[in-house]
Amino acid sequence: xxxxxxxxxxxxxxxxxxxxxxxxxxxxxxxxxxxxxxxxxxxxxxxxxxxxxxxxxxxxxxxxxxxxxxxxxxxxxxxxxxxxxxxxxxxxxxxxxxxxxxxxxxxxxxxxxxxxxxxxxxxxxxxxxxxxxxxxxxxxxxxxxxxxxxxxxxx
Amino acid sequence: xxxxxxxxxxxxxxxxxxxxxxxxxxxxxxxxxxxxxxxxxxxxxxxxxxxxxxxxxxxxxxxxxxxxxxxxxxxxxxxxxxxxxxxxxxxxxxxxxxxxxxxxxxxxxxxxxxxxxxxxxxxxxxxxxxxxxxxxxxxxxxxxxxxxxxxxxxx
Numbered sequence: 001x002x003x004x005x006x007x008x009x010x011x012x013x014x015x016x017x018x019x020x021x022x023x024x025x026x027x028x029x030x031x032x033x034x035x036x037x038x039x040x041x042x043x044x045x046x047x048x049x050x051x052x053x054x055x056x057x058x059x060x061x062x063x064x065x066x067x068x069x070x071x072x073x074x075x076x077x078x079x080x081x082x083x084x085x086x087x088x089x090x091x092x093x094x095x096x097x098x099x100x101x102x103x104x105x106x107x108x109x110x111x112x113x114x115x116x117x118x119x120x121x122x123x124x125x126x127x128x129x130x131x132x133x134x135x136x137x138x139x140x141x142x143x144x145x146x147x148x149x150x151x152x153x154x155x
Numbered sequence: 156x157x158x159x160x161x162x163x164x165x166x167x168x169x170x171x172x173x174x175x176x177x178x179x180x181x182x183x184x185x186x187x188x189x190x191x192x193x194x195x196x197x198x199x200x201x202x203x204x205x206x207x208x209x210x211x212x213x214x215x216x217x218x219x220x221x222x223x224x225x226x227x228x229x230x231x232x233x234x235x236x237x238x239x240x241x242x243x244x245x246x247x248x249x250x251x252x253x254x255x256x257x258x259x260x261x262x263x264x265x266x267x268x269x270x271x272x273x274x275x276x277x278x279x280x281x282x283x284x285x286x287x288x289x290x291x292x293x294x295x296x297x298x299x300x301x302x303x304x305x306x307x308x309x310x
Binding site: 047048049050057058061065068069072079081082083084085086087088090099106107108109111112113 | 205213216227235241254261263267268
């Protein structure tokens with residue numbers, strides 16, 4: 001499997017590991033403003049979707065859409081954001097981010113400028129999402145037939 | 156077909172129309188800093204990938220990856236960015252953006268803060284991409300078997 005010893009996604013899970021497979025993994029990004037911000041990371045060190053053959057690419061994107069579906073069912077967000085950027089870490093990974101009209105960055109991308117330093121509604125929103133995080137993680141793991149959290153969080 | 160009379164992507168192409176099909180269309184965003192910024196827009200007014208059935212979703216995402224492949228072949232960017240956000244316009248559309256290390260926003264997302272007001276390298280980069288834009292558009296249209304530009308640009 002392609003591996004780059006200097007790549008952070010080759011040397012760590014890149015977040016709290018929720019679901020692991022031979023080809024990809026699902027991690028929680030640990031973003032304070034967006035607690036359910038989830039990433040689907042391809043395990044091998046490749047840069048682009050078009051570097052995968054059709055079968056693997058479909059498998060990965062199907063996983064992304066399943067995460068989206070679980071977020072919609074478990075969290076009822078106003079919108080889902082999907083993105084594969086990789087400018088900082090050119091190792092294929094998808095951001096799957098549930099968004100709310102009152103979150104810290106809406107309607108901008110989460111990579112844009114946050115709205116104000118003190119924003120009571122955004123703080124309340126992130127707290128509300130955090131309160132449902134265990135339920136979301138449980139629903140996600142059930143959707144992928146993971147009956148218990150992975151025993152090993154490190155990599 | 157689902158239609159929202161207040162939606163800009165229901166009422167216009169959303170850019171310069173390059174390829175049109177019954178289900179989706181490919182448009183050039185017309186971004187000065189990122190001249191080859193391309194969008195794949197689903198024609199019907201739906202918000203999320205998971206609103207499409209599996210067949211249509213695969214068709215749409217295959218189009219996105221084909222655009223990515225044409226960008227890589229025609230423009231040799233340093234990275235491709237893919238994103239479906241829709242916070243401002245919740246009508247399903249994909250951003251397919253070729254990125255270069257010396258472009259205006261790298262390594263941030265294009266929705267982040269631009270690097271400096273005067274940036275000679277970024278200006279030179281966007282000019283270089285613009286110089287290859289006709290070749291890129293031609294390659295894209297050939298990839299989708301469009302032999303001539305669409306006759307009608309309005310919608």
